Amino acid sequence: MNKILGNKTAITLFIAPSLILFGGIIFYSIVMSFRYSLLDWNGFGEGVFAGFGNYIKMFQDKVFLRSAANSLLLGVITLFTQLPLALLLALILTSGVKGEGFFRTVFFIPMTLSSVVIGQLWLKIYNPNYGILNSVLGALGLTSLQRNWLGDVNTALLSAFVPIIWQNVGYHMLLFYTSIKSISQEVVEAAKLDGATGLTSAFYIKIPLIKPMIRTCAIFVIIGSMKAFDMIYVLTNGGPVHMTEVPSSLMFSSIFNLNKYGYGSAISIFIVAECILMAVALQKLFRVKDSAI
Numbered sequence: 001m002n003k004i005l006g007n008k009t010a011i012t013l014f015i016a017p018s019l020i021l022f023g024g025i026i027f028y029s030i031v032m033s034f035r036y037s038l039l040d041w042n043g044f045g046e047g048v049f050a051g052f053g054n055y056i057k058m059f060q061d062k063v064f065l066r067s068a069a070n071s072l073l074l075g076v077i078t079l080f081t082q083l084p085l086a087l088l089l090a091l092i093l094t095s096g097v098k099g100e101g102f103f104r105t106v107f108f109i110p111m112t113l114s115s116v117v118i119g120q121l122w123l124k125i126y127n128p129n130y131g132i133l134n135s136v137l138g139a140l141g142l143t144s145l146q147r148n149w150l151g152d153v154n155t156a157l158l159s160a161f162v163p164i165i166w167q168n169v170g171y172h173m174l175l176f177y178t179s180i181k182s183i184s185q186e187v188v189e190a191a192k193l194d195g196a197t198g199l200t201s202a203f204y205i206k207i208p209l210i211k212p213m214i215r216t217c218a219i220f221v222i223i224g225s226m227k228a229f230d231m232i233y234v235l236t237n238g239g240p241v242h243m244t245e246v247p248s249s250l251m252f253s254s255i256f257n258l259n260k261y262g263y264g265s266a267i268s269i270f271i272v273a274e275c276i277l278m279a280v281a282l283q284k285l286f287r288v289k290d291s292a293i
Helices: 002-037 053-060 062-093 100-112 115-126 132-139 156-181 185-193 198-209 211-226 230-235 247-257 261-292
Strands: none
Touching: 002 261, 053 062, 053 261, 062 100, 062 156, 062 198, 062 211, 062 247, 062 261, 100 156, 115 132, 115 156, 115 230, 156 211, 156 230, 185 198, 198 211, 211 261, 230 247, 247 261
């Protein structure tokens, strides 16, 4: 008992410095952001106390409301496209396909690259003059479909979402792949003896057993969509005419381009609160489903 207690104490002592440091930095940042959000401040000199004026202005701002709607739309699209695709790839790779290790690595490569690199790559793909997308459409005789994908208000938003989904599919695929691989082979073999085919085994054995990982990935996807920034910034910087704006990009432009530190800080607090509320709501939703089953 003393040995176990000693191990726990040692673990606590090793973890505590980093936990206190990073936890303190995060907590301090949130507190200071909330303080700045109560000010009408341009980043220089003394700010003027504005109370919750920045928050009222935020929810009256059509650009902000559009950005919040865009982040929610991104969450819904990625939830119903990225996760099913990642799960399908994981099921295929764990079914004994040849070159399993090779394909696993290839699918994961985009996740190892910087979002700036991925963004620059897709900027070349979408380029209206020499981009591969318009070139392929032209070669197929579909010139009527050619357009400035990131400059057209009708296509910019979904075009900006595609690279985000593409980059992260491999990450969730690897999580699903690892979870499926951890399933006892005795269970899989028993299902085969009972006549379960690959498709039946996937739907009635593998997927039910990796539900905890599916739920975790769902939370990752939704929270990631709420705080998406880097890819949007590289591809469109919120344009054209704020059609691809998300809260993080609007916060960045408000603080660093318009010197509206108080307003930008209010948006940052909204992002933090939104992520926390979504995480709690999803956890409760999963618990309700579990109790109903």
